[in-house]
Amino acid sequence: MSDAAKCIDTHLDRPVLVKALKEGTDKKRLLDEIRALQKIRSKHVVQIYDVVRDEDGEIQGLVEEYIEGADLTYLNPPTTAEDLMKLFYPIAKGIAEIHDHGHIHRDVKRQNMKFDGEGCLKIFDFGLARDETADASTIGPIGTPGYMAPELFVAGTNGKTSFTTAIDVYAFGVTAISLARGTMPNGLKGIPPKLPAADADFNGLPQSLPPAVATLLNQCLAADPTARPKMSEVAEELSLHLLHGQHRAFVGFSGRLYVLDATHPAADLSVAGQGALRVRYDGLRFLLENVTGHVALNNQQAFNGMVVPGSCVIMLGLPYPSARTAITIDVSHPEVTL
Amino acid sequence: MNGNLHKAGDIIGDRYLVLGFIGQGGMQEVYQAEDKLLGKIVALKAPKNLSAQKRFKRSAVVSAKVNHPNVAKTLDYVDVDENHAYLVEEYIPGKDLSRVLREDLPLLDPQIVARIFHHLARGLAASHHAGVIHRDLKPSNVMSVDGALVSDVKITDFGIAKMAEEEIAEAAEGGEESLTASQTAIGALPYMAPEIISSMKSADKPADIWSLGAMCFELLTGIKPFGAGLKAVSAIQAGKLPPFPTELSKSQFAPLAKDILSVVQKCLQLEQKARPTADELVKLCETFCYPANPREFGVVDSMRNAFFGFITAAAGKSVFFHRDSIFGANTAASGERVVFTRYPGEGSDRAFPVVKLRK
Ligand SMILES: Nc1ncnc2c1ncn2[C@@H]1O[C@H](COP(=O)(O)OP(=O)(O)OP(=O)(O)O)[C@@H](O)[C@H]1O
Ligand SMILES: [Mg+2]
Numbered sequence: 001m002s003d004a005a006k007c008i009d010t011h012l013d014r015p016v017l018v019k020a021l022k023e024g025t026d027k028k029r030l031l032d033e034i035r036a037l038q039k040i041r042s043k044h045v046v047q048i049y050d051v052v053r054d055e056d057g058e059i060q061g062l063v064e065e066y067i068e069g070a071d072l073t074y075l076n077p078p079t080t081a082e083d084l085m086k087l088f089y090p091i092a093k094g095i096a097e098i099h100d101h102g103h104i105h106r107d108v109k110r111q112n113m114k115f116d117g118e119g120c121l122k123i124f125d126f127g128l129a130r131d132e133t134a135d136a137s138t139i140g141p142i143g144t145p146g147y148m149a150p151e152l153f154v155a156g157t158n159g160k161t162s163f164t165t166a167i168d169v170y171a172f173g174v175t176a177i178s179l180a181r182g183t184m185p186n187g188l189k190g191i192p193p194k195l196p197a198a199d200a201d202f203n204g205l206p207q208s209l210p211p212a213v214a215t216l217l218n219q220c221l222a223a224d225p226t227a228r229p230k231m232s233e234v235a236e237e238l239s240l241h242l243l244h245g246q247h248r249a250f251v252g253f254s255g256r257l258y259v260l261d262a263t264h265p266a267a268d269l270s271v272a273g274q275g276a277l278r279v280r281y282d283g284l285r286f287l288l289e290n291v292t293g294h295v296a297l298n299n300q301q302a303f304n305g306m307v308v309p310g311s312c313v314i315m316l317g318l319p320y321p322s323a324r325t326a327i328t329i330d331v332s333h334p335e336v337t338l
Numbered sequence: 339m340n341g342n343l344h345k346a347g348d349i350i351g352d353r354y355l356v357l358g359f360i361g362q363g364g365m366q367e368v369y370q371a372e373d374k375l376l377g378k379i380v381a382l383k384a385p386k387n388l389s390a391q392k393r394f395k396r397s398a399v400v401s402a403k404v405n406h407p408n409v410a411k412t413l414d415y416v417d418v419d420e421n422h423a424y425l426v427e428e429y430i431p432g433k434d435l436s437r438v439l440r441e442d443l444p445l446l447d448p449q450i451v452a453r454i455f456h457h458l459a460r461g462l463a464a465s466h467h468a469g470v471i472h473r474d475l476k477p478s479n480v481m482s483v484d485g486a487l488v489s490d491v492k493i494t495d496f497g498i499a500k501m502a503e504e505e506i507a508e509a510a511e512g513g514e515e516s517l518t519a520s521q522t523a524i525g526a527l528p529y530m531a532p533e534i535i536s537s538m539k540s541a542d543k544p545a546d547i548w549s550l551g552a553m554c555f556e557l558l559t560g561i562k563p564f565g566a567g568l569k570a571v572s573a574i575q576a577g578k579l580p581p582f583p584t585e586l587s588k589s590q591f592a593p594l595a596k597d598i599l600s601v602v603q604k605c606l607q608l609e610q611k612a613r614p615t616a617d618e619l620v621k622l623c624e625t626f627c628y629p630a631n632p633r634e635f636g637v638v639d640s641m642r643n644a645f646f647g648f649i650t651a652a653a654g655k656s657v658f659f660h661r662d663s664i665f666g667a668n669t670a671a672s673g674e675r676v677v678f679t680r681y682p683g684e685g686s687d688r689a690f691p692v693v694k695l696r697k
Contacts, residue, residue: 011415012402035377043407048376049414065405118406118464248627250590252662257589298683299658310629311681311690313646313660326645328660330590330690332449332627335456 006066009049015066016049027059034062037126040101044094046124067122072110072175077182077207084207085238088176088217090121090338092235095172098123099165099231106163108171109147110178121338145191146184147171150223153192166225172234173200173220180205188221195223210241239336240284249286249308251279252328260286271325274317277302279329286331294318341367343384349374350424351416354382362386363478363495364525366394370429373413380413383425391423398425401496403468408461410481410494430492433485435557436477442486443677445560447665447693448586448594449628454480454491455554455598456623461493462550463616466543472496473541475549476529477556486677486695487633528562529553532575532608544610547619551605558598559583563606577608590662591691597626629690631679636689640672649676649689658686665693 003020021030034048050063078084091113098105105112106127113123127143143152149170152161177200178184187197200221202214209217216237222228251258251267258267260281268290270276275293279286286308288297295302296315310331317324341359344367348356354371360381361368369382385394395415402412414426433441435454446454458480465472472479474495483490531548533540555563561580564573579602586595601622607613614622634651641647641661647670649657657680661668670676670692678689 011398011417012412013399014402031375038376038378047411047413051375116405117467120407246627250593252590255589257592259593298681298688299686300684309681309683309688310631311663311679312683312688313658326660328590328662328690330629330663332629334624334627335453335630337456337460337624 007063009063015068017064017066018052018061019064020061021059030059033126037103040098040103042094042097042101044090044097044121044123046122064124065122067114067116067124069114069116071112071114072179075110075179075182077180079207081207081209081213082242084180084205084209085213085242086338087179089235089238089242089336091123091175092172092231092238093338094121094123095168096231096235099168104163104165105168105171107143107147108168108175109144110175111144113175119338143167143171146189146193147174148192149225150192150195151225164225165231166228169220169228169231169234170222170225172231173217173228176217176220177202180207195221197221210244213237213241242336242338243333244283247281247284247286247331247333249279249281250328250330250332252330254325269314269316269327271316274323274325276316277314279308286329341369342386343367344369350382350422351418354380354416354424354426356382371426373426379429379431381410381427381429383427385423391421394423394425397496400470401425401427404461404465404470404496405468406461406464408457408490408492409464409496410492427494428492430481430483430494432481432483432489434478434494435480435482435491435553438482438486438488439477439557439560442695443693444696445666446488446557447691448558448591448598449691450488450633450693451554451558452594452598452623452626452628453630454488454557455550455601456620456626457491458493458550458554459616459619459623461491462546463620465493465496466546466616470496471541471543472546472549473534474526475546475553476526477553478525480553487635489632527570528556528564528566530570530574531610532577533610535571535574542610543616544613547605547613547616550619551602551613554598555579555602555606558595558602559586575608577606579603579606586666588662588666591665594626594628629679631681633677633679635695636676636678638670638672638674638676641669644669648686649678649692651680654680654687656686657689658683659689659692663690663692665691667694670694 005018006015007018009016047065048062051059052061054060078087107125112125113121115121149167152163152167156162174188185197185199187199202209202217216229216234219227219229245262249260251260253269260267265281266278268278275295277291277295278289280289288302288306289304291302291304294317297306298312308329308331312329314327315324344356346356346358353373353375355374357370357372360370366383366385371380371382373380385391398415410430411428413428416424479495481492481494482488529549529552531545534545552563563579564570604614636649636651639648639650646658646660649659664670675695676692677695678692681688
């Protein structure tokens, strides 16, 4: 528990959170670190407004944006795969944006996130700089038991642990499985945890996540940090599945526009003497099938099972001077704004 | 251009170092400043006249209640002395949408307008949830991150409108002379809901919905739906939209343009109750299908033949485009500057859509 109190900013007449620094905080490096955090452009990161100093000008605390409501520790687990992915997505996205800016959060856990009044997930409590000379305990692993990746328990030759963004990915995995089950799996509570833990498996959840999603989430809990996916990959896979059945492709062919979507999932396109193919929507992607003749997609030989990228031109027929026909395909979908 | 109140190097409230003047409207001067404490760039807004200061404080309090990614964040309020007060706001790198329209893009493609519409509706919904009415939604009060690339949009000046209200009310009641004398009123008029023209005091949430609809019509067509100047008054009161420009019926763009227009029409209902609420508007916008991929600037190399050509950008491979992907035109000349989204391709990447910048 950190010491924090809801206060009113009397200038702007709005609530703020005034938080005392945690014990062992390296005050000399604190401001530099807070300044570096300001560069993160993410709607999921809580805003720091000001610092509180004592009479000697020494920083004692931080003034932050106040987020109403409870953190995610005791959130009731969502009952459907869709709602579960809607919960995971903004967490993954927020952490990915933190990583994009070269930061490691270092204390990702259910207690450090909340949904604000507009339903926007906010992540707070970065594991800020610690004074490494203060006492031996701070040289050891930092973080919260259960959320700490196994590599954090391995000291290097200098007695300190080294880590990468993969510790946040691991902590995300623990956060996600705990949110899905409502409690943290016992198998993850060991110090260090024994992996893989039988009760921390995204494949066996009652919400029945799509297998591709469950597999990727299980990789977040890999013992080997290099085997864990990037946080941005996880966010992307989740957003793809959140849009299941909602994609649309506009196909421009000989001056006409055809729309493919969940209700009209396939179109056969052909020009005699040039080539033919079928474009089919599988709920997640648009794929090419029945490719015959000379068919190139964005200048690449087309094949059965080829995935249509966001936007492309398909050419039927041999290159100039033969007759060719261009087909444009533009894929779009509602924007995931979670 | 310089501000009247400050010059680069001034320090405000022991914390904010003025870096330069950004611009001004009828009510305030806006400066770029560095927050020396947190080491980040902020926008500093100062009221132009002292009589406005008390209302300025109220406006700061109002805008601070809204917290949403599509609303410029209020960070601080500095009361230096009784003659100097400042609102400190998140600095948004880019341009406001009225500058984008004026300097870069005469009109925007449906893909980006759909995204702008959706995001502004969300920002507006957050403000309406907080009980805050904007009252002065117009392109100059929407900041576009990265200007013509429109990476993000954020509504600003929530509070300031309440101040402008009195000036506009006076102008609207005083007829042609005072209306044209007030820059603020002239800027706001094309987006003003009919009930506001009748009585400024009746500004309520549906008025914001109207303004957003009027604004998105302009973004999509390049045309102010009810014209500008005093003529707009009778056109607004009649509530009749001009015909839809034909270049928007180009097949690749038509379906989305149609979707947007139908939502715009719902916003521009004379009857306040007939307009969607902000929450309903968000639901309508959520159905828009558009690519949200980042855009970049480029220059057209050449059209290889009547059907396709290539674009060169600052970085990355050359980019192939088909003429059907050009917004509002059927061809592009070499040397023309464009904004586009890149998709990976073999040899060259592929662009969609391709939107021409002003010459
Ligand atoms: N948060 C911000 N970050 C960066 N630039 C900003 C910010 N807010 C406003 N600006 C810029 O400051 C300039 C002046 O803004 P201001 O609101 O005073 O004028 P306006 O909206 O054009 O006029 P009016 O008084 O008619 O509303 C605008 O060009 C705008 O682009
Ligand atoms: Mg403004």
